[in-house]
Amino acid sequence: MRQAGRYLAEYRALRAKHSLLDLCHDPALAAAVTLQPVERLGVDAAILFADILLPFEPLGLGLSFAAGEGPQVEHPIRDAAAVRRLPTPDPAQSLGYVCEAARLVARALPPHVPLIGFAGAPFTLASYAIEGGSTRTFTLTKRFMYTEPEAWHALLGRLAEFVGCYLAAQAAAGARALQLFDSWVGCLSPQDYRTYVQPHTRRTLALAAQEAGGRGVPVIHFGTGTAPFLEDFAAAGGDVIGVDWRIPIDQAFARVGPGRAVQGNLDPAALLAPRVERERQVRDVLGRAAARPGFIFNLGHGVLPETSVEAVRAVVEQVHGG
Amino acid sequence: MRQAGRYLAEYRALRAKHSLLDLCHDPALAAAVTLQPVERLGVDAAILFADILLPFEPLGLGLSFAAGEGPQVEHPIRDAAAVRRLPTPDPAQSLGYVCEAARLVARALPPHVPLIGFAGAPFTLASYAIEGGSTRTFTLTKRFMYTEPEAWHALLGRLAEFVGCYLAAQAAAGARALQLFDSWVGCLSPQDYRTYVQPHTRRTLALAAQEAGGRGVPVIHFGTGTAPFLEDFAAAGGDVIGVDWRIPIDQAFARVGPGRAVQGNLDPAALLAPRVERERQVRDVLGRAAARPGFIFNLGHGVLPETSVEAVRAVVEQVHGG
Numbered sequence: 252m253r254q255a256g257r258y259l260a261e262y263r264a265l266r267a268k269h270s271l272l273d274l275c276h277d278p279a280l281a282a283a284v285t286l287q288p289v290e291r292l293g294v295d296a297a298i299l300f301a302d303i304l305l306p307f308e309p310l311g312l313g314l315s316f317a318a319g320e321g322p323q324v325e326h327p328i329r330d331a332a333a334v335r336r337l338p339t340p341d342p343a344q345s346l347g348y349v350c351e352a353a354r355l356v357a358r359a360l361p362p363h364v365p366l367i368g369f370a371g372a373p374f375t376l377a378s379y380a381i382e383g384g385s386t387r388t389f390t391l392t393k394r395f396m397y398t399e400p401e402a403w404h405a406l407l408g409r410l411a412e413f414v415g416c417y418l419a420a421q422a423a424a425g426a427r428a429l430q431l432f433d434s435w436v437g438c439l440s441p442q443d444y445r446t447y448v449q450p451h452t453r454r455t456l457a458l459a460a461q462e463a464g465g466r467g468v469p470v471i472h473f474g475t476g477t478a479p480f481l482e483d484f485a486a487a488g489g490d491v492i493g494v495d496w497r498i499p500i501d502q503a504f505a506r507v508g509p510g511r512a513v514q515g516n517l518d519p520a521a522l523l524a525p526r527v528e529r530e531r532q533v534r535d536v537l538g539r540a541a542a543r544p545g546f547i548f549n550l551g552h553g554v555l556p557e558t559s560v561e562a563v564r565a566v567v568e569q570v571h572g573g
Numbered sequence: 574m575r576q577a578g579r580y581l582a583e584y585r586a587l588r589a590k591h592s593l594l595d596l597c598h599d600p601a602l603a604a605a606v607t608l609q610p611v612e613r614l615g616v617d618a619a620i621l622f623a624d625i626l627l628p629f630e631p632l633g634l635g636l637s638f639a640a641g642e643g644p645q646v647e648h649p650i651r652d653a654a655a656v657r658r659l660p661t662p663d664p665a666q667s668l669g670y671v672c673e674a675a676r677l678v679a680r681a682l683p684p685h686v687p688l689i690g691f692a693g694a695p696f697t698l699a700s701y702a703i704e705g706g707s708t709r710t711f712t713l714t715k716r717f718m719y720t721e722p723e724a725w726h727a728l729l730g731r732l733a734e735f736v737g738c739y740l741a742a743q744a745a746a747g748a749r750a751l752q753l754f755d756s757w758v759g760c761l762s763p764q765d766y767r768t769y770v771q772p773h774t775r776r777t778l779a780l781a782a783q784e785a786g787g788r789g790v791p792v793i794h795f796g797t798g799t800a801p802f803l804e805d806f807a808a809a810g811g812d813v814i815g816v817d818w819r820i821p822i823d824q825a826f827a828r829v830g831p832g833r834a835v836q837g838n839l840d841p842a843a844l845l846a847p848r849v850e851r852e853r854q855v856r857d858v859l860g861r862a863a864a865r866p867g868f869i870f871n872l873g874h875g876v877l878p879e880t881s882v883e884a885v886r887a888v889v890e891q892v893h894g895g
Contacts, residue, residue, distance in 0.1 A: 385709075387707075387709065388842075388877060389842070390842060390845065390877050390879055393840070393842035393845065393846075394842060394845040394846070394879070397842070397843065397845065397846030397847065397850045397851075398845070398846060398847055398850075400850075437798075437819070439819075440818040440819060440821075440840055441819070441820070441821060442821070442857070443840075476759075476798065476819075478800060478801040479800040479801070479819045479820055496762040497759070497761075497762060497763070497798070497801045498763070498801055499762075499763060499764070518715070518762055518765075520710075520711070520712060520715035520716060520719070521719065523712065523715065523716040523719065523720070524716070524719030524720060525719065525720055528719045528720075528722075529719075535764070555710060555712050557712055557716070
């Protein structure tokens with residue numbers, strides 16, 4: 252999950268001077284923000300500072316972040332014509348600033364700390380593109396999906412091509428692992444996941460793997476609320492399956508099956524708990540994953556803004572057995 | 574699910590003259606709103622017009638609904654002292670206007686159309702009480718739960734007593750089925766559900782059943798996002814287990830086990846789909862539940878405001894085999 256964020260004073264200080272998009276657009280700033288928390292938190296990997304919605308800029312959708320309001324899409328996709336009008340930008344070029352930030356970070360990091368690149372998965376990106384921002388019900392997204400299935404598949408196909416190549420470009424720029432975020436896919440029924448999403452995620456991951464596989468760069472396939480269809484989610488691909496706290500991690504291992512790693516899955520809210528309860532929950536995750544090769548400890552979703560840096564550090568130390 | 578809502582022109586007309594709370598507070602108006610959609614939609618049961626947060630008024634939390642903003646709690650519960658300060662109103666008396674509405678509706682309905690009463694479950698109510706309104710992350714709720722476990726259990730215990738008796742009072746007033754809504758419980762891990770919620774839901778349902786059981790009034794226990802812990806959810810009680818679209822209904826039957834009915838589970842977004850896709854999804858639910866005694870067709874959550882009345886009617890007719 253993103254390491255830099257509002258819970259870090261040094262991040263808030265930078266954000267007082269620069270907008271979120273400004274930080275993303277400037278490779279030197281993005282690299283600095285990426286590096287800031289790594290030493291501070293003592294984590295095993297750095298996560299590139301970027302936003303999953305950056306592809307919306309070269310795709311001509313228009314992207315802004317209103318203070319405290321989340322992302323806003325200036326030209327949301329509401330019909331088939333809007334899908335047809337989408338330009339076909341080159342990901343490595345149009346988001347070259349992200350790749351440049353990756354190069355800067357990869358050079359600056361000590362060799363034992365790999366850089367993780369990432370991108371949003373087609374469904375999650377499409378949901379923002381169609382809704383025009385955040386949503387609780389995904390009403391417009393599902394209506395589009397059911398009403399314009401051809402345009403839906405065209406849109407997700409386009410996003411799959413873009414995102415797959417974008418991830419590949421990050422691997423070429425020095426990312427040593429990649430993560431695909433299908434953050435909101437849990438709003439769907441298992442049937443709809445298979446019909447409307449899975450083929451496009453599969454294509455995305457296959458494209459990323461073309462570049463990443465040759466470099467030995469593993470790809471993490473992450474989603475929240477995927478417990479109801481975890482087998483299908485895993486079948487779409489990924490060397491590592493990332494899950495949220497809604498499934499015990501031992502069950503996730505069993506359902507993902509052999510030959511793949513599993514990442515997760517502490518509830519980010521556990522970092523707001525008193526020490527004893529927080530440590531108990533970390534111990535529970537570690538215990539359930541004990542003796543499993545290929546377990547990667549992580550939160551089940553992003554760090555909540557209310558989190559203290561001390562709590563994050565303490566979890567890292569506990570996981571390291573310190 | 575609530576039948577009256579913004580998707581109905583006659584409801585919008587009434588809301589132009591009365592606030593949501595005014596409609597709830599006036600038994601004659603609430604009864605009229607309850608009856609309005611029943612004939613129009615052709616449904617098999619009427620659902621009492623009320624709001625799950627009405628208990629917040631006698632509990633002294635202060636409740637309002639800002640236009641388009643959802644509920645707002647004037648005095649949210651943020652510490653153990655606030656739990657201790659909660660008054661102990663009598664549900665049947667303090668929400669007597671709801672019971673009166675139930676009596677009016679029960680008298681007005683034709684005998685073959687039963688009235689369903691309902692209430693919010695302790696967890697879902699507590700989440701609103703603590704957050705002070707709607708939330709996506711349940712951050713304050715979980716922090717309270719982890720940080721003040723004694724106060725948490727005291728709060729949910731109090732809500733369980735209130736809600737259990739409130740449901741019982743609705744049965745006494747003429748409701749011929751009851752539904753307990755634990756709408757947001759899917760934000761929890763299965764472990765947290767068992768520790769922090771299940772005992773209180775069990776108590777609520779047991780209290781309701783004391784009155785309802787003797788009258789032959791079944792209780793529906795509904796939640797969304799419960800697929801990861803459906804066995805535990807069902808173990809808390811309920812003659813009927815209501816599920817959302819995130820689990821195929823045949824799997825829900827299998828996991829709930831014999832001796833209980835299952836209610837669900839069309840994605841409300843399916844009512845925004847073109848006819849062919851909507852009918853396919855209804856057929857899929859009916860097919861999966863075919864030959865199961867104790868299946869109750871319903872949506873997996875509330876009617877979306879964007880829904881057309883014609884679509885609701887068409888689904889009712891399709892389910893009736895018309």
